[in-house]
Amino acid sequence: MSENLETRPVILTGDRPTGPLHLGHYAGSLKNRVALQHTHKQYLLLADCQALTDNAGDPEKVRRNVLEVALDYLAAGIDPEATTIAVQSALPALAELGQLYLNFVSVARLERNPTIKAEIRQRGFGRELPAGFLCYPVAQAADITGFKANVVPVGEDQIPMIEQTVEIVRRVNRQSGRALLPEPEALVPPVGRLPGIDGAAKMSKSTGNAIPLSASQEDIRQAVRRMYTDPGHLRASDPGKVEGNVVFTYLDAFSDDAEGVAELKVRYRRGGLGDMKVKGHLEEILQRLVWPIRQRRAEFAKDPGEVVSILRAGTEKAREITEATMEEVRSALGLFRWA
Incomplete structure (x- = not known):
């Protein structure tokens, strides 16, 4: 059984914990994740650091929703025995990878990313654009490569993010002189992004046009x-x-x-x-x-301590994996070593 698991393709996916998940998440990715956990080695990342790129003024909102999104995962059928659920902020190797990758991408390339351009317009940042938001594709590349993911389920509008990850992977591999990191592929679900109930192009928790998975x-x-x-x-x-x-x-x-x-x-x-x-x-x-x-x-909400235990166990496992990747990248790039 363990050998079979080790040969499975690696999937990394996840969500920014800014509110409970809704039917758009379920149709677009969550239903697919429940099925994929039985055929792939799957990691689910609660991306609380990335959530801060446009929620830095309300970190309590992000912290609170880590547990809410974890409850939605479990309720929808994610099995912690089959899927590793981890909290991003407890994985420092991902931040270090992201810092290194920033040297392999230009500001001009980040500004040309169609997904980022669209989201900057949508949020109306203007010149008040947080640097962390502009660098979101680099942080995502760190997440994907930290787990050495082969497959990343995304909506069609997120394909440019995966393309930018592939660019970074190729530059790192070329610099290291070997195929150190796998080039991830985007897995686009058959159901596209669901519109909001008001007909808006995007179902959003903040605008109230979504149906939460916990809806009465x-x-x-x-x-x-x-x-x-x-x-x-x-x-x-x-x-x-x-x-x-x-x-x-x-x-x-x-x-x-x-x-x-x-x-x-x-x-x-x-x-x-x-x-x-x-x-x-x-x-x-x-x-x-x-x-x-x-x-x-x-039922899961009756015992939040058990949910926290699931997150802690998954995060510990993810920490070992991402730190091993970080050590490989650090060594391959020839960085100074103390030992």
Whole structure:
């Protein structure tokens, strides 16, 4: 069994703990992580240091949500026996790797990263851009290479981050004269980024347009009722638009009956199918999905000390792995050694 585990591809993924996870996280990555933990050697990183790049004024928010996100992982089906869950700030080797990698990338290259450019615009930083945020791709490269990950599950908009990691890996490998670090590949899930229930391009915890994995039955009911549909679909008899209709986007993401959803789309486009009917169908699906997650989360939440123990054990394991990588990189780059 151990030999089989050692030959599995290594996956690194994780989240910034800035709030509980929501259905967008589940569809985009968490559901996939639950499956991948049985076929890969998987590490989940609670990226609290990276969360500080735009939350430095509220570190308590980040600290508090480390446990909240860990609860969401466990509730969704992450098995700590199969997946190592670690806290980033307790892995100093990652910070040291990031510091070294900063010498292998220019400010101009960081500023050209499409993902970073888009997120800088979204947050409206202007000249008040935190240096840590600009260097986010380098920190992420340190995380990925610290675990020698072969595969990194990301959304399509995050592919430039993996490309920049590959650039850094190639420069480090060229400098060291050997294939010291593996070049990671992006694994893009079949479900793209879910829009918010208000039709906004991004589901966000901060804007209140998300459905948390811990949502109550009433929370889910109210969220579905508020979902953006087709503003021109005033009566059930009117032909409606499926494109841009959040309800159908969620049905595509969460329904196991693709043929049934396709039939609903035909009826909606033709006219004769009301929004409340479609929303009622979606609500049933989401209630069935979230109920067991919510129940498991409540059970884990009864013993936060056990959750902390899981994080401590995973972090200790991750520390050994990342420090070994750091020693290899330090030696390969010819840095001074005291011993």
